[in-house]
């Protein structure tokens with residue numbers, strides 16, 4: 001699914017300057033995009049529009065040419081886009097398995113209650129059946145992030161967005177997460193968009209987008 005940001009203009013009411021003016025971007029399916037840029041350049045704000053969590057002052061988000069607003073933002077958030085955050089956003093008092101089961105139920109996935117499918121997906125990222133049955137608060141940061149990624153994968157949204165998903169992780173765990181994002185794009189043909197401060201992570205993306213306040217410079221890597 002191609003995601004298009006069309007004529008995006010935005011400003012916060014307490015700021016005298018526009019954060020974006022007439023910005024156009026295209027994100028293709030099967031590609032892994034890294035968004036980098038200095039603090040305050042508007043990375044999280046852009047992602048919140050792409051994820052349907054907030055609306056820009058002007059401009060549209062389109063999926064395969066259809067306005068997200070036309071789909072309905074709630075439906076768009078549930079069916080079209082999966083979000084992954086630095087703080088994992090898992091439900092701490094539930095097990096890894098239950099976190100995924102709940103997400104599948106909310107999104108009416110055809111795989112809900114398919115325990116073999118859920119356990120196989122967790123196993124693929126190194127979470128075994130015992131760990132799957134533990135409350136997520138007992139798992140390490142890297143393991144929790146892997147659970148969050150499996151959840152995003154299984155809800156089967158065509159667009160996956162992530163805000164600093166490796167921010168809390170050491171190099172080894174970051175690399176595992178980066179490999180999973182690459183697989184989401186290249187094997188599962190999803191549109192994958194990740195904010196990162198880590199240049200080593202950004203360099204592994206297919207396309208690196210550098211944000212500067214009030215302008216975009218799109219640099220293609222690989």
Ligand SMILES: Nc1ncnc2c1ncn2[C@@H]1O[C@H](COP(=O)(O)OP(=O)(O)OP(=O)(O)O)[C@@H](O)[C@H]1O
Pocket residue numbers: 012013014019037038039040041042043044045046
């Ligand atoms: N809800 C808000 N209300 C007012 N101003 C905001 C709001 N959210 C962000 N801003 C401002 O908009 C600008 C862009 O913020 P944003 O969080 O998108 O940047 P960022 O590039 O993600 O930064 P960081 O790398 O520090 O997370 C900043 O100047 C910020 O202070």
